[in-house]
Amino acid sequence: xxxxxxxxxxxxxxxxxxxxxxxxxxxxxxxxxxxxxxxxxxxxxxxxxxxxxxxxxxxxxxxxxxxxxxxxxxxxxxxxxxxxxxxxxxxxxxxxxxxxxxxxxxxxxxxxxxxxxxxxxxxxxxxxxxxxxxxxxxxxxxxxxxxxxxxxxxxxxxxxxxxxxxxxxx
Numbered sequence: 001x002x003x004x005x006x007x008x009x010x011x012x013x014x015x016x017x018x019x020x021x022x023x024x025x026x027x028x029x030x031x032x033x034x035x036x037x038x039x040x041x042x043x044x045x046x047x048x049x050x051x052x053x054x055x056x057x058x059x060x061x062x063x064x065x066x067x068x069x070x071x072x073x074x075x076x077x078x079x080x081x082x083x084x085x086x087x088x089x090x091x092x093x094x095x096x097x098x099x100x101x102x103x104x105x106x107x108x109x110x111x112x113x114x115x116x117x118x119x120x121x122x123x124x125x126x127x128x129x130x131x132x133x134x135x136x137x138x139x140x141x142x143x144x145x146x147x148x149x150x151x152x153x154x155x156x157x158x159x160x161x162x163x164x165x166x167x168x169x170x
Contacts, residue, residue, distance in 0.1 A: 028111045031131075034138070035107045042100075045149060060156055067152055071100060071145040078102035078137055103141065106134045 045068060052061035075097040082093050096105050110130045117123050 024114050024117065027114045031107050031111045031114070031134075034134075035104055038103060038107075038138075041146065048153065060160075063152055064149065067148045068145065070148070071141055073144060074137055074141045075100055075102045077140070078106065078133075081133060103134065103137055106130070106137065110134055 045064065049061050049064050052058070052064065079093055079097045079102060083090075087093065093102075093105075096102055110127070113123075113127050113130060117127055
């Protein structure tokens with residue numbers, strides 16, 4: 001009986017380790033899918049601007065581009081949080097955030113940290129805080145960028161005669 005209990009106890013860390021590895025890969029996959037959703041959204045915005053310019057609808061292209069600019073506030077906030085966290089790579093982070101890739105950088109950091117995390121409580125707390133930062137920034141971006149863009153594209157579809165060939169239809 002004692003040998004059976006000892007054998008189970010020896011196997012438990014392996015099972016727990018496999019479970020943590022599976023959870024880490026699931027978290028990394030979820031963060032990767034999040035990045036793909038952001039890429040799809042940004043691609044749709046760029047396509048809309050190009051479509052409106054191609055069809056000489058400069059007022060709609062201008063409004064679409066103008067509503068893209070409040071997303072800069074999210075990038076500035078992300079850069080400030082990097083600075084507050086003690087990251088001293090100012091030039092690198094400035095370029096990343098000017099190109100509006102700050103959220104991608106944070107998602108990449110989260111995926112890397114989740115996959116290489118050890119089993120300490122401090123690293124678990126740091127991982128949760130990184131993911132909370134990404135969630136807060138993505139929510140803010142949804143409020144200042146995605147919502148106004150969605151309303152504008154819906155208005156363009158309803159109020160113009162563009163109809164089914166509008167990029168807002170996809």
